[in-house]
Amino acid sequence: TAHASKANAEAFSKMVANAGSGSTMNGYKAAAKIVQAKFQVGEGRKKIITEGIKSLESTIKSDADNVELRVIRMSVQESLPKFIKYNTNLGADKAFILKNYASQDSGLKAYIKKFAAQSKTFSAADRTLLK
Numbered sequence: 051t052a053h054a055s056k057a058n059a060e061a062f063s064k065m066v067a068n069a070g071s072g073s074t075m076n077g078y079k080a081a082a083k084i085v086q087a088k089f090q091v092g093e094g095r096k097k098i099i100t101e102g103i104k105s106l107e108s109t110i111k112s113d114a115d116n117v118e119l120r121v122i123r124m125s126v127q128e129s130l131p132k133f134i135k136y137n138t139n140l141g142a143d144k145a146f147i148l149k150n151y152a153s154q155d156s157g158l159k160a161y162i163k164k165f166a167a168q169s170k171t172f173s174a175a176d177r178t179l180l181k
Contacts, residue, residue: 117147
């Protein structure tokens with residue numbers, strides 16, 4: 051729900067700021083930067099979004115098999131306005147998540163199911179594959 055309001059975006063950013071390190075946390079930190087920029091006005095907004103996207107893409111490149119990073123990217127890409135043109139990985143990420151879903155731990159599976167339930171990219175048929 052971080053993308054739903056400025057207060058939610060700020061709370062999310064604070065939560066992940068000191069939550070540790072590693073590729074997954076770096077993905078959340080990049081996402082927090084992107085989501086916070088969504089609520090800013092002015093010329094600096096585009097720069098912050100671009101920096102966040104570069105950080106997220108770099109993190110995914112360095113840990114390409116991380117399913118949670120793909121969920122993070124999908125969430126960001128679905129929440130940004132289309133004119134940002136950061137939505138080209140939705141299909142590939144969905145396919146990757148569906149392919150690797152069975153091998154994830156129960157916590158991540160629950161997270162993926164919850165995300166897929168509200169996702170614009172996952173179809174009803176896709177959701178039935180998440181058991």
